[in-house]
């Protein structure tokens with residue numbers, strides 16, 4: 001695979017916006033795509049604001065801010081999604097992801113690499129669905145993408161070794177710490193972290209624990225964020241999908257059964273920070 005000069009980030013939500021910021025700051029010509037114009041406008045203002053804060057704190061110069069902003073092109077048109085590397089960060093749904101890649105594969109070059117930021121969906125299933133298995137891998141960033149160093153690079157049984165090597169190099173150029181994972185449900189972090197959320201919700205649902213106290217206790221024990229604050233940051237729709245996908249993929253073990261609390265929050269539209277209300281109000 002050739003070297004990556006341009007990156008197209010599909011999805012301008014919680015993750016896509018942060019990934020586009022990281023890509024532009026690393027010097028890649030960056031396309032930020034979303035079907036929703038409002039999300040594109042939100043992403044643009046959030047990136048502008050984040051970079052302005054970095055200038056204020058002396059982390060980057062105002063020239064670097066201008067340079068990064070100048071590298072990002074915002075678009076709502078699929079036909080503009082042409083790049084050396086596509087990073088997909090749309091909703092956590094296999095059919096939606098497959099349908100998007102099915103549109104992107106034929107309009108891109110035969111050298112383009114396709115990466116998904118999925119938290120839990122089988123990367124092989126996405127690759128199979130869009131008919132591009134060798135050039136497809138996972139590139140799983142963590143929230144907030146500009147701050148979190150870890151990137152899980154998911155190498156499926158079909159991924160070409162050079163594709164994985166390129167993604168590792170791109171992640172390093174972005175200042176990240178890539179770790180190669182196999183394509184198993186939840187990969188590493190989301191598999192282990194399922195219990196952090198599910199056990200906390202069970203304590204509240206079944207044993208009457210208090211949400212704020214549970215968060216405070218976990219933070220006092222050394223975790224950076226309590227489980228409820230973290231779920232609000234992630235977005236309950238995403239977290240609930242991940243719970244369901246990991247549970248089903250592992251044969252529905254009782255220990256990983258999604259919580260009714262998660263479902264109720266999604267049904268109520270209380271998704272966390274992105275909707276202004278989750279377990280807490282914002």
Ligand SMILES: NC(=O)c1ccc[n+]([C@@H]2O[C@H](COP(=O)([O-])OP(=O)(O)OC[C@H]3O[C@@H](n4cnc5c(N)ncnc54)[C@H](O)[C@@H]3O)[C@@H](O)[C@H]2O)c1
Pocket residue numbers: 010011012013014015016033034035036039088089090091092093096100117118119120140141142143233234235238274
């Ligand atoms: N939220 C997290 O903490 C987190 C962390 C790591 C990975 N992820 C993964 O990243 C992906 C995105 O999650 P998010 O939290 O950013 O979601 P989000 O709900 O904040 O944003 C999703 C965006 O995708 C857009 N979208 C939906 N369908 C689209 C399509 N067909 N084409 C283009 N854009 C489309 C929506 O308009 C929205 O702006 C998911 O796969 C999720 O599992 C999320």
